[in-house]
Amino acid sequence: MIMSKYYLRLAVLFSFIFSTNALADNSYYISENLSTVLRAGASDHFRIIGNVLAGEEVVLIDVNNETHYAQIKTSKGKVGWIPLNMLKNDISAQALMPKLKEQVNSLTSELDTLKASIAATSANYLKESNENKSLIDSLKQKNASLVDTLEQNKAELSKLEKQLDEKQLNIALKWCLYGGGVAGAGLFIGLILPYLIPRRKSRDRWMN
Secondary structure: OHHHHHHHHHHHHHHHHHHOOOOOOOEEEEOOOOOEEEEOOOOOOOOEEEEEOOOOEEEEEEEEOOOOEEEEEOOOOOEEEEEHHHEEOOOOHHHHHHHHHHHHHHHHHHHHHHHHHHHHHHHHHHHHHHHHHHHHHHHHHHHHHHHHHHHHHHHHHHHHHHHHHHHHHHHHHHHHHHHHHHHHHHHHHHHHHHHHHHHHHHHHHHHO
């Protein structure tokens, strides 16, 4: 998605550069086919004061329609006249190349920044993903350990409840036996023993 936006911006940039006539309304370019001389006036009769390189960007100041000469200002700031047919509106390759290189370098730098950002984001995501996976694995292990402990505790509780039930049953049996013994002793003391004691006393009287 980011790469698509980058190439779209690059396409729009080139389209804008090639579709525009110039950077400003009065910007023109010397024909790339040949260089031309710069004259002091608007005809071939004026002296030569310099020359203009092919493809150089110049600023149009005035036009003499009678002699078909144009007054220009060069990139070095020198003002003079050249034949009007030596000018063109389309940006020259000589002037375009530095601008394109600058734009390409800028977009390349931006692209490198985006790539670095994507790489850093991916690395952070992977790191966080690994950390989350480790945390999840740790929680799963802890959960499994707690489940095992819970099952062991349930088994131990069941065992203790069984032992408690057995102890309570033994205590109940002991109390039953103890109660039966006490009841038997009471019965013996209350019924049989009194019967035996009088007979012994009667026997003692007879012997006396």
